[in-house]
Each structure stands twice: as structure tokens, then as C-alpha cells.
Amino acid sequence: MAETGSWKKWTAASVIQLGTGIYSYRKVRSGECRLMPLKAFGIASLFVGAGFTSLFALVAANGIHSVNDFMEVGANIRSSLGARPRAQDERP
Structure with a gap:
């Protein structure tokens, strides 16, 4: 980790991923059902990514x-x- 304040960037990335995941989850209820597995995988990836980026931010913030x-x-x-x-x- 090169910068001292890099944890703030990771926290922002986590919040953005989580917000995008929640927005996509609410939006995906309607639409084409053939694409549902792809949509579900994409949304799950956003939630998992948000979890890992928030964990990385926590580790970086603790030095x-x-x-x-x-x-x-x-x-x-x-x-x-x-x-x-x-x-x-x-x-x-």
C-alpha cells in the first residue's frame, strides 16, 4: 500500500459497489427471464466485491x-x- 490515505479510496469503492449491487437487485426483478442467471451472477459479484474491498479498507486503515x-x-x-x-x- 503506497499511500497513507488509500483506505479512503477502498472504502469509497466498497460503498459504490454495494450501492450498485442494491440498485441492480431492485431493478432486475422485471425483464427477460432468460438472462436471470447472468444478472444474478453479476449482482452476487458486486456484493462479494464490496465485502472484499471493505475488508481491504479495514486492514489498510489499521496500518x-x-x-x-x-x-x-x-x-x-x-x-x-x-x-x-x-x-x-x-x-x-
């Missing part, structure tokens, strides 16, 4: 930029739950 950052977050969660730290040879 997680690498796998090592993820490992550090996992170690912090384990220590806050009272679990003992993993040994170095246990990590994949």
Missing part, C-alpha cells in the same frame, strides 16, 4: 501492510487472551 504485521497482530491477540507465545519452529 497492516505486510505479513509480519499480521503475525504481530496475532501474537498480540494470543497474549491478550492469556495464551503462551508460539515457539519459532511452530510458525509456518
Whole structure:
């Protein structure tokens, strides 16, 4: 992630995808029934894409930029739950 404020762009993309999905879902009820599977796949893709872009925005907003950052977050969660730290040879 190159920019500090890139999470805002990902959030905007998520909101736009979600809004387009909701609009398309409401609009698709009428029309040609032969194209319904294609329309349903397109709308489902918008909802799945909105979910992933919002997840990416959440990760970027929290300052997680690498796998090592993820490992550090996992170690912090384990220590806050009272679990003992993993040994170095246990990590994949």
C-alpha cells in the first residue's frame, strides 16, 4: 500500500459497489427471464466485491501492510487472551 490515505479510496469503492449491487437487485426483478442467471451472477459479484474491498479498507486503515504485521497482530491477540507465545519452529 503506497499511500497513507488509500483506505479512503477502498472504502469509497466498497460503498459504490454495494450501492450498485442494491440498485441492480431492485431493478432486475422485471425483464427477460432468460438472462436471470447472468444478472444474478453479476449482482452476487458486486456484493462479494464490496465485502472484499471493505475488508481491504479495514486492514489498510489499521496500518497492516505486510505479513509480519499480521503475525504481530496475532501474537498480540494470543497474549491478550492469556495464551503462551508460539515457539519459532511452530510458525509456518
